[in-house]
Amino acid sequence: MLRTMTRADLGRALDWAAEEGWNPGLEDLEVFHATDPGGFFCAELGGKMAAAISVVNHSPSLAFLGLYLCAPAYRGQGIAHALWLHALKHAGDRTVGLDGVPAQQENYRKSGFVLAGQTKRYAGALRPGHGKGVTSASAADHPLLIEMERRACGYAKPTFCAAWLEPAQTRYTLVHRSNGTPDGFLTLRRCRDGWKIGPLCAPGIEVAKTLLEAAAQHSEDDQVMIDLPQESAPLAAHCLEMGLEPMFHTARMYRGPAPLPGPGLHAVATLELG
Structure with a gap:
């Protein structure tokens, strides 16, 4: 049945x-x-x-x-x-x-x-730092973050993202602000083994680095995993520089017209729901 x-x-x-x-x-x-x-x-x-x-x-x-x-x-x-x-x-x-x-x-x-294209997973402990300009996301931030993620990956997931951004006991969304306005964010969640980051959206590698430094304050020395599409080459290079190791890759495939990723460094939210 x-x-x-x-x-x-x-x-x-x-x-x-x-x-x-x-x-x-x-x-x-x-x-x-x-x-x-x-x-x-x-x-x-x-x-x-x-x-x-x-x-x-x-x-x-x-x-x-x-x-x-x-x-x-x-x-x-x-x-x-x-x-x-x-x-x-x-x-x-x-x-x-x-x-x-x-x-x-x-x-x-x-x-x-x-x-x-391909999506590659990197894993290891994050490098701690000051995480300057990073705060927890507020409900007022959510519409902007959802639109930011849509532009980065090329397709909308409004219902999923709205629920994903809600704070939970083991899931946190951190926002980087420039002059008080969000310009990047990531979601960090506790998994059965270590943590996963996704999505991560940022206008450039410096904001992405700062977000990862802030995430390290939650993950401490635990293993963190992040799934990067091949378009995220600067973020992949930074993961390697931090000592994260590539674990495996998956094939991103579409039946029907494929969406076009937009600008901005990006990590996949989940391999299960995109």
Whole structure:
């Protein structure tokens, strides 16, 4: 049976993601589900969840695919592929993006996805510093930050970003201000192992460095992970200079017209929802 996930099902899928080494955030579930409650799907056999996938509609023009997982006992039987076809119907005629493992590029291509670039994960401890001009985000900042992120990545995620920017016990959004006006920000969240940063938007590398220095005050000496598209070369170079190490890369692919990233250094919010 192919059906829409419940919140409990999504929690189970995130546990599977953790077992695969994807390291979800401690408070991802509620934000993910609230973004598009009808965009999470599972295959069920004998009362047990066999496979999972998400196709979350962010806007009338774009959806994002993620959390494509199959329990080991059910692999190689066509169950996950049937779920894939079922879930993609949810996107309608929207462009659909994904960040997939490179080994699956050919399979994604058969479903109409075209390679647009790579996203590389860097991991390590951040270098502490003064973080001058950085404060916690306020509710009044949110509309500007959402627009800043839209320009940087090339597509809008208004429902997701509005929830993502809300403060939580293990998720913080920090804003850099010039003359009192926000010109860059990042979100830092505690994960099952260490922390992840995403998104990060900044007008240049100096603001990005200052934001990362401020984030280090929260993460201390713990490992921090950040996912950078290939357009973020200056930020990638700074990560290497700080001693962060590249872990793996994913293939950014789209079915339909690909959005065009705008100016501004950028880190991906999540590999699951874009």
